[in-house]
Amino acid sequence: MSSIFVFPGQGAQAVGMGKxxxxxxxxxxxxxxxxxAALGEKLSDIIFNGPADTLxxxxxxxxxxxxxxxxMMRAANAQLPEFVAGHSLGEYTALCAAGALSVGDAAKLxxxxxxxxxxxxxxxxxxxAVILGLDIDAVREICAKTDCDVANDNSAGQVVISxxxxxxxxxxxxxxxAGAKRAMPLALSVPVHCRMQQPxxxxxxxxxxxxxxxxxxxxxxxxxxxxxxxxxxxxKEALVYQMTHGVRWxxxxxxxxxxxxxxxxxxxxxxxxxxxxxxxxxxxxxxKLEI
Numbered sequence: 001m002s003s004i005f006v007f008p009g010q011g012a013q014a015v016g017m018g019k020x021x022x023x024x025x026x027x028x029x030x031x032x033x034x035x036x037a038a039l040g041e042k043l044s045d046i047i048f049n050g051p052a053d054t055l056x057x058x059x060x061x062x063x064x065x066x067x068x069x070x071x072m073m074r075a076a077n078a079q080l081p082e083f084v085a086g087h088s089l090g091e092y093t094a095l096c097a098a099g100a101l102s103v104g105d106a107a108k109l110x111x112x113x114x115x116x117x118x119x120x121x122x123x124x125x126x127x128x129a130v131i132l133g134l135d136i137d138a139v140r141e142i143c144a145k146t147d148c149d150v151a152n153d154n155s156a157g158q159v160v161i162s163x164x165x166x167x168x169x170x171x172x173x174x175x176x177x178a179g180a181k182r183a184m185p186l187a188l189s190v191p192v193h194c195r196m197q198q199p200x201x202x203x204x205x206x207x208x209x210x211x212x213x214x215x216x217x218x219x220x221x222x223x224x225x226x227x228x229x230x231x232x233x234x235x236k237e238a239l240v241y242q243m244t245h246g247v248r249w250x251x252x253x254x255x256x257x258x259x260x261x262x263x264x265x266x267x268x269x270x271x272x273x274x275x276x277x278x279x280x281x282x283x284x285x286x287x288k289l290e291i
Contacts, residue, residue: 003081003263004221004256005097005289006277007069009088009247010188012270013061015050018068021075021291022048028071031103035067038104039111043067058189059114063107066093069268070106073097076291083228083261085221087273088152088193088247089113091239097267098216100235105211109204116203117190117243126191127168131159133181136250142178146171149194150246155279160186160246162194193246201243208236223247226255249273250280257283265289 021028022044032044046055047064055061070093086094089110096106128151131139136150139159143150148171152160161171168191172183191197213236219228224238226248253276256264264286266274277286 001262002083002260003265004083004085004261005073005078005081005094005265005267006273007084007086007090007093007097008065008266008268008270008273009086009090010058010061010065010192011186012268012272013055013065013068014269015052015055016048017064017269018071019048021071025071025075027074027077031071031074032067034103035063035107038107039063043107056187056189057114058118059111062089062092062110062114065089065268066096066106066110067103069093070096070103072289072291073267076289078267078289080218081263081265083219083221083256083259084216085252085256086223087249088223088242090268091220091223091242093268094220095213095216095235098218098220100214100216100220100232101211109207109211112207113200113204113243116200117192117197120199121191121196123189125165126163126194126196127165128160128162128186128188128191129168129172129184130186131161131172131175131180131183133157134159134175134178138178139175142171142174146174151191151193152247153250154247155250155276157181157279158276160192162191163196164191193242193244195244197243201240204243205240208239221252221255221259223249223252226251228259249276253277253280253284257281263287 084094151162
């Protein structure tokens with residue numbers, strides 16, 4: 001029996017997350033203070049007090065979710081399990097949890113990542129949407145015809161697509177015609193994990209080259225390979241790759257089961273990954289970290 005910590009991506013945020021921990025736990029407070037110092041601003045004030053539209057800005061929400069997740073882990077004094085993984089930006093959190101990145105460096109990288117993603121595509125030109133009720137093969141077939149990108153393979157029947165606005169809209173319409181239960185835009189300010197993010201991938205390659213990354217003390221199951229990685233060069237390459245390619249979360253969870261992982265513990269705000277796990281496999285018990 002082995003276990004894994006998994007860390008959420010964008011969309012898990014809520015104004016006020018981590019505030020009670022900050023006020024009552026020294027270890028959690030130190031995490032938020034380190035992030036504020038690294039960014040040179042009081043991101044914690046935005047996390048705790050909003051407003052929501054400021055928190056959800058890509059450049060804010062990415063380091064905010066990382067900070068809250070690490071604060072929760074440290075407040076619980078949780079010992080690392082055998083593996084870690086993260087959904088999209090959650091990979092940076094996972095690497096921080098595994099000692100590969102400092103809290104400050106993770107915050108700086110995610111600030112660069114958020115700004116680069118926002119500036120890569122002019123406002124209104126891109127779109128991200130979720131398709132419910134079609135499997136990944138059906139969505140890929142539709143995307144091949146419309147020239148759209150698959151951004152997230154989250155679970156059977158939940159696939160996220162991304163790209164130019166008109167292409168995503170056409171893909172949503174085609175998905176509905178093919179029998180999708182729902183096809184709807186997501187409240188993201190940028191198209192994610194698609195070819196339009198190549199400028200952001202270039203920015204992250206440069207940023208990662210300038211950051212000291214240690215070998216993680218436990219392997220990270222990569223969004224790119226769905227296999228455990230510990231080699232720093234391979235991890236950095238995978239982080240760049242994920243900017244323009246889809247998150248293979250469904251396959252990653254199945255790979256966890258194949259590795260003998262029987263317990264998945266979600267660390268961070270929300271419970272999206274816990275819900276996805278139960279829809280992907282019955283071989284893994286999924287739960288939230290208890291604090």
